[in-house]
Structure formats: structure tokens, C-alpha cells
Amino acid sequence: MSDTTFDVIIIGSGPGGYVTAIRAAQLGFRTAIVEKSHLGGICLNWGCIPTKALLRSAEIYHHMQHPEAYGLKADNVSFDPAAVVKRSRGVSKRLADGVGFLMKKNKVSVIWGAATLDAPGKITVAAAKTEAPKGALGPGSYQAKHIILATGARPRVLPGLEPDGKLVWTYFEAMVPEKMPKSLLVVGSGAIGIEFASFYRTMGAEVTVVEVLPQILPVEDAEIAAFARKQFEKQGFRILTGAKVTRLDKQADSVTATIDDGKGGTQTLTVDRVISAVGVVGNVENLGLEKLGVKIERGVVVTDGLGRTNVPGLYAIGDLAGPPMLAHKAEHEGVICTEAIKGLHPHPLDKAKIPGCTYCTPQIASVGLTEAKAKEQGRDIRVGRFPFAGNGKAIALGEDQGLVKVIFDKKTGQLLGAHMVGAEVTELIQGYVVAMNLETTEEELMHTVFPHPTLSEMMKEAVLDAYGRVLNA
Ligand SMILES: Cc1cc2nc3c(=O)[nH]c(=O)nc-3n(C[C@H](O)[C@H](O)[C@H](O)COP(=O)(O)OP(=O)(O)OC[C@H]3O[C@@H](n4cnc5c(N)ncnc54)[C@H](O)[C@@H]3O)c2cc1C
Numbered sequence: 440m441s442d443t444t445f446d447v448i449i450i451g452s453g454p455g456g457y458v459t460a461i462r463a464a465q466l467g468f469r470t471a472i473v474e475k476s477h478l479g480g481i482c483l484n485w486g487c488i489p490t491k492a493l494l495r496s497a498e499i500y501h502h503m504q505h506p507e508a509y510g511l512k513a514d515n516v517s518f519d520p521a522a523v524v525k526r527s528r529g530v531s532k533r534l535a536d537g538v539g540f541l542m543k544k545n546k547v548s549v550i551w552g553a554a555t556l557d558a559p560g561k562i563t564v565a566a567a568k569t570e571a572p573k574g575a576l577g578p579g580s581y582q583a584k585h586i587i588l589a590t591g592a593r594p595r596v597l598p599g600l601e602p603d604g605k606l607v608w609t610y611f612e613a614m615v616p617e618k619m620p621k622s623l624l625v626v627g628s629g630a631i632g633i634e635f636a637s638f639y640r641t642m643g644a645e646v647t648v649v650e651v652l653p654q655i656l657p658v659e660d661a662e663i664a665a666f667a668r669k670q671f672e673k674q675g676f677r678i679l680t681g682a683k684v685t686r687l688d689k690q691a692d693s694v695t696a697t698i699d700d701g702k703g704g705t706q707t708l709t710v711d712r713v714i715s716a717v718g719v720v721g722n723v724e725n726l727g728l729e730k731l732g733v734k735i736e737r738g739v740v741v742t743d744g745l746g747r748t749n750v751p752g753l754y755a756i757g758d759l760a761g762p763p764m765l766a767h768k769a770e771h772e773g774v775i776c777t778e779a780i781k782g783l784h785p786h787p788l789d790k791a792k793i794p795g796c797t798y799c800t801p802q803i804a805s806v807g808l809t810e811a812k813a814k815e816q817g818r819d820i821r822v823g824r825f826p827f828a829g830n831g832k833a834i835a836l837g838e839d840q841g842l843v844k845v846i847f848d849k850k851t852g853q854l855l856g857a858h859m860v861g862a863e864v865t866e867l868i869q870g871y872v873v874a875m876n877l878e879t880t881e882e883e884l885m886h887t888v889f890p891h892p893t894l895s896e897m898m899k900e901a902v903l904d905a906y907g908r909v910l911n912a
Pocket of ligand 1: 450756
């Protein structure tokens with residue numbers, strides 16, 4: 440085979456693309472990955488990873504401001520915005536460089552440039568605007584029997600709320616502020632909006648969040664979202680739900696937003712900066728999809744549970760293939776797509792068991808059905824709850840505000856959903872995800888021994904509560 444012919448070519452090197460490339464190489468496919476901008480995609484460069492680095496700085500800053508809670512003293516606590524951003528960029532770079540290393544280690548060829556589809560199995564790669572990593576192949580024509588699209592997504596733009604990179608930010612600008620705004624309006628209260636709201640509020644900004652739906656964190660269980668809202672309001676967030684930002688008027692260094700309160704009134708709010716966090720849309724354009732007749736619906740490529748599009752030999756995974764637009768979904772989708780190409784018969788993607796996490800303070804994590812969704816499905820359910828205030832480890836950590844909630848099918852004992860708000864719940868949720876994947880019932884969870892003292896004990900207590908056997912509350 441020549442340098443331009445492969446078994447599998449993956450377009451896009453985000454978590455979906457690069458993990459798919461590794462799995463394809465492991466399965467013995469001659470593999471190439473095309474990237475036009477940055478190895479690691481949005482996740483490593485502008486998404487999951489740099490936000491977590493910023494939020495970690497905020498968390499430590501918060502604790503340093505309240506050392507007395509732990510019997511400690513710290514005077515003149517302050518921060519350097521440039522250093523906070525520098526650390527976050529450094530974390531991103533380290534991981535993005537790691538993707539380059541992984542490609543080399545797995546003998547995946549990196550092709551640097553923007554790919555378009557010419558015909559099934561054929562792509563053209565045009566020169567990229569960014570510098571190619573050492574050893575990458577350049578622009579030209581390439582062929583592969585299987586082409587996997589993993590081009591990701593970009594910020595959704597609402598008319599009247601167009602980001603300008605200066606006063607009205609998307610996550611790109613919000614990730615690298617030159618100075619901290621004193622006041623901030625966040626439009627949209629999904630995970631991205633709330634994480635930035637949490638970061639900037641902790642760093643001292645006056646933060647207002649406007650959400651058009653009746654609850655913040657709209658995909659989460661209503662009780663958990665309401666709990667989180669109370670905590671955010673205690674921290675000084677101003678939150679408007681059922682409200683809509685209808686207009687932004689820009690001044691030299693501020694923006695005045697007109698907000699329809701959803702009750703027939705309007706109000707104006709002047710802030711230093713606005714973050715538009717109203718969702719993301721798939722990067723379906725300029726790929727040649729129309730020419731090949733690839734089915735696209737609501738801005739994303741339509742696929743089956745194994746990543747196959749309606750065009751033989753063409754696959755789509757990750758954000759491009761639709762919600763939930765999460766890195767771990769992208770990775771898993773890519774792995775099963777590749778294994779299906781190899782003929783290994785993997786289980787198709789089960790979206791019902793994909794966890795979702797928001798890394799604000801307090802954190803939020805969930806998997807499966809919310810209470811409302813379970814009822815909508817006509818399920819007869821049992822609900823169990825356990826508060827952080829009843830857990831020894833939570834109290835020792837100084838993190839006694841939180842809630843664990845579980846939902847079971849009353850007839851079968853099947854765990855239908857788990858929802859948590861509080862410290863470290865993004866690490867805990869995986870216990871329930873494993874349980875759900877093993878089709879565990881309440882009986883097995885109640886017979887499992889959890890270590891003491893840990894936050895995880897609350898996961899068992901919530902199960903016990905659903906069956907009238909709670910111990911510590
Ligand atoms: C602020 C923020 C925070 C987030 N936090 C989390 C989180 O905590 N947890 C989580 O699970 N998810 C999080 N996400 C979502 C997560 O980043 C995405 O779900 C994930 O990156 C999707 O991976 P992907 O591989 O589908 O695409 P992407 O990561 O978007 O990568 C796509 C890549 O394709 C490249 N590309 C596009 N078109 C072409 C072309 N024609 N030719 C060559 N290359 C091309 C792009 O340059 C890009 O590098 C966050 C997102 C944002 C914005």
C-alpha cells in the first residue's frame with residue numbers, strides 16, 4: 440500500500456477520532472487520522488480539559504478564602520488571571536501533545552489539513568492554517584475502504600446574540616480571559632454555561648444566568664436541579680428561568696441585555712461580558728456530505744447504533760452524530776464503530792446508560808431516567824434519597840451539602856436512574872453506571888459492601904432508602 444491508501448481514515452482528532460484511530464490500529468487496520476486544527480479536538484483544547492483546570496483553580500481559591508473552616512489561616516489571598524489561564528492552557532497542551540505521542544505509538548499516520556469527501560472511499564485534504572506536527576503527511580488525495588467522520592461541533596449562534604469575540608463570548612473566549620470581568624451574563628444553563636458561571640462567580644464576578652426553560656440544567660432531574668439552584672443562589676448567582684435574552688446592545692466595554700422575563704415584562708441588565716452558551720451544532724458543512732447524499736437531520740449526521748451512515752463505507756461518530764454531545768460518548772461510539780467494521784459484533788450504543796457530569800460547585804452527575812421521565816414512561820417506581828449531611832466523610836471534608844437520588848422499577852427492582860449533586864459526584868456516578876450496565880437490582884446493591892468512610896456510602900444508603908431501610912438519616 441502507498442502512503443495515500445489506508446484501510447481506515449478518520450476525519451477529526453477529538454476524543455472520538457483519536458480513540459477510534461487507536462482501536463482501529465489495535466485491530467490491525469492501516470489507519471490514518473486527518474486534523475486541520477489541533478490534535479485532541481475541542482475536548483482537550485477548548486472543552487472538557489481546560490475548563491476542569493480553570494475550575495480547579497477556582498475551587499482552591501475558594502478554599503483559600505475560607506481557611507478558618509478548616510482551622511487554617513491565610514492572609515491576602517488573591518489570584519493572577521493570566522497565571523490561572525496559563526495553567527489551564529498548559530494542561531491542555533500536555534494532553535494534546537500526548538495525542539501526538541499516542542498516534543506515533545500506535546503507528547497511526549497523521550494527515551494535516553482540512554478533509555472533504557470526493558466519493559465513497561476518497562478524500563481530498565487541503566492545507567491547514569495551523570502548523571503541522573512533525574512527521575505529519577500533507578495535503579493531497581487519500582483513499583480508504585472505510586471513512587469515519589468525527590468532525591465534532593461548534594457553538595450554536597442565536598440571532599441577536601451573535602458572539603463577537605470581544606464583548607459577547609463563546610467558550611473559546613471564555614476559556615482565555617485577558618482579565619476577569621466584574622459582571623457577566625451567561626445565556627443558557629446547560630453544563631457549559633453553568634461551569635463557566637461557577638468559575639467566574641468563584642473568581643468574584645457578579646453572575647446572572649438566563650435560561651429559557653423552566654429549570655436550570657434542563658436535562659437533569661428536577662429535584663437535583665432545584666437543589667443545585669439553591670446552592671448557586673447562596674453563592675450569589677442571579678438566576679432567571681423561563682426567561683429569554685432578546686437583544687444585546689454593545690457599548691465600548693460593556694453590553695446591555697434586554698431580557699424578556701416570560702411573564703409579560705422586560706428588564707435590562709448591563710454587564711462587562713456575555714457568554715453565549717446556548718448549545719452546539721454539528722460540523723456538517725464543507726465535508727461534501729450533500730454530494731454523497733448523506734442523511735443529515737437537525738444539524739447532525741444520522742447513524743445507526745454502530746456509527747453507520749446511509750452511505751456504505753462512511754461512518755459518523757461523536758458530536759457530529761448527535762447527542763449526548765459528550766467526549767465519553769464520542770470515544771465509545773468510535774470504538775464500537777471500528778469493532779463493527781472488523782466484524783466483531785459489538786453491542787450497539789445504548790444512549791440510556793451514558794452518564795452526564797457538570798463540574799460546577801456543587802458538582803452534578805446522573806445516569807438513566809429522571810423521575811419525571813420514568814413517570815412519563817408509565818413506570819411504577821420507587822425513589823430513594825440520601826443527603827450529604829448524613830455522611831461522615833462529607834462532613835469531615837466540609838462538604839455536607841448534596842443529595843443522592845435513585846429511581847427503581849417497583850416491579851422488577853431494576854435501577855432506572857441515579858442523580859447526584861454534591862462534592863465529587865462526578866467520580867461517584869460510575870458506580871451506578873456499572874450497576875446499570877450489569878442490570879443490577881436493588882437486592883445486589885444492598886448486598887454490596889461499600890468502604891467506610893467514603894462518599895460512596897451514600898450511594899448504598901439512597902438504595903436502602905428506596906426500600907425503607909435507610910440507616911443514617
Ligand atoms: C466548554 C466545554 C466543556 C466541555 N466539557 C465536557 C466535559 O466535561 N465532559 C464531556 O464529556 N464533554 C465535554 N464537552 C463536550 C466535548 O468537548 C465534546 O463532546 C467532544 O469534544 C466531542 O468529541 P468529537 O471527537 O466528536 O469532536 P471534537 O472534539 O469537536 O473534535 C473534532 C475535530 O475535528 C476537526 N475537524 C473538523 N472538521 C475537519 C475537517 N474537515 N478536516 C480535518 N479535521 C476536521 C476539528 O478541528 C476538531 O479537532 C465540553 C465542551 C465544551 C465546549
